[in-house]
Amino acid sequence: DAGITQSPRHKVTETGTPVTLRCHQTENHRYMYWYRQDPGHGLRLIHYSYGVKDTDKGEVSDGYSVSRSKTEDFLLTLESATSSQTSVYFCAISESETDTQYFGPGTRLTVL
Amino acid sequence: AQKVTQAQTEISVVEKEDVTLDCVYETRDTTYYLFWYKQPPSGELVFLIRRNSFDEQNEISGRYSWNFQKSTSSFNFTITASQVVDSAVYFCALSGNYGNNRLAFGKGNQVVVIP
Numbered sequence: 286d287a288g289i290t291q292s293p294r295h296k297v298t299e300t301g302t303p304v305t306l307r308c309h310q311t312e313n314h315r316y317m318y319w320y321r322q323d324p325g326h327g328l329r330l331i332h333y334s335y336g337v338k339d340t341d342k343g344e345v346s347d348g349y350s351v352s353r354s355k356t357e358d359f360l361l362t363l364e365s366a367t368s369s370q371t372s373v374y375f376c377a378i379s380e381s382e383t384d385t386q387y388f389g390p391g392t393r394l395t396v397l
Numbered sequence: 398a399q400k401v402t403q404a405q406t407e408i409s410v411v412e413k414e415d416v417t418l419d420c421v422y423e424t425r426d427t428t429y430y431l432f433w434y435k436q437p438p439s440g441e442l443v444f445l446i447r448r449n450s451f452d453e454q455n456e457i458s459g460r461y462s463w464n465f466q467k468s469t470s471s472f473n474f475t476i477t478a479s480q481v482v483d484s485a486v487y488f489c490a491l492s493g494n495y496g497n498n499r500l501a502f503g504k505g506n507q508v509v510v511i512p
Contacts (some may be wrong), residue, residue, distance in 0.1 A: 318500075325504065327488060327503055327504040327505055328442075328488070328502045329502075330500065333499075334447050334494065343499065344499070365469040373440070375442060377500075380485075383430060383492065383494065385432065385444055385447045386444075386500055387444060388434075388441065388442035388444075390440070390441050391440055391441065391442075
């Protein structure tokens with residue numbers, strides 16, 4: 286299994302509070318991704334990174350920001366959480382942009 | 398834009414029956430990649446297979462097999478002699494070539510294997 290961890294694994298927070306999710310990899314892969322999974326929508330890409338300090342938006346990026354200061358860590362921040370951001374968040378990694386993406390265990394976020 | 402359609406939302410089968418999951422895709426890329434992932438009740442996403450658009454050879458891995466047909470833009474997945482451990486949501490996904498590598502997922506097939 287690819288060495289990917291996500292923290293926290295579960296979080297409950299209140300509307301309007303900032304939240305940061307962390308993805309950590311031990312595979313030294315260049316590409317890292319954040320997805321959200323919601324019933325009826327499958328997985329949708331939020332942001333991705335193609336190197337340290339290099340990031341780009343996905344299809345559902347509004348309300349989210351990311352940062353990657355080290356190869357192994359990719360942070361997802363909700364500046365002011367809303368109830369619509371209640372979801373399961375998955376991090377993924379890949380060696381190149383066309384290679385298989387391997388997923389972390391997921392973080393279940395509930396915004397009250 | 399890439400699009401993946403998995404029409405069957407939930408499929409129930411009795412143990413030892415075969416089950417086929419349909420995946421139909423749309424892309425304008427001439428080179429693309431198709432994937433299947435499994436999500437068991439525990440929630441993790443497990444990679445099953447990756448197929449390049451230029452390789453139409455079918456593949457078998459144990460009780461799993463995949464049928465790729467470019468002519469019908471389909472990449473179907475069959476579980477032979479299903480077992481209770483096969484109960485999961487299965488996702489088909491598609492990514493394009495350089496510059497269009499975002500992985501587009503279908504909405505998934507919930508497979509329930511009844512003992």
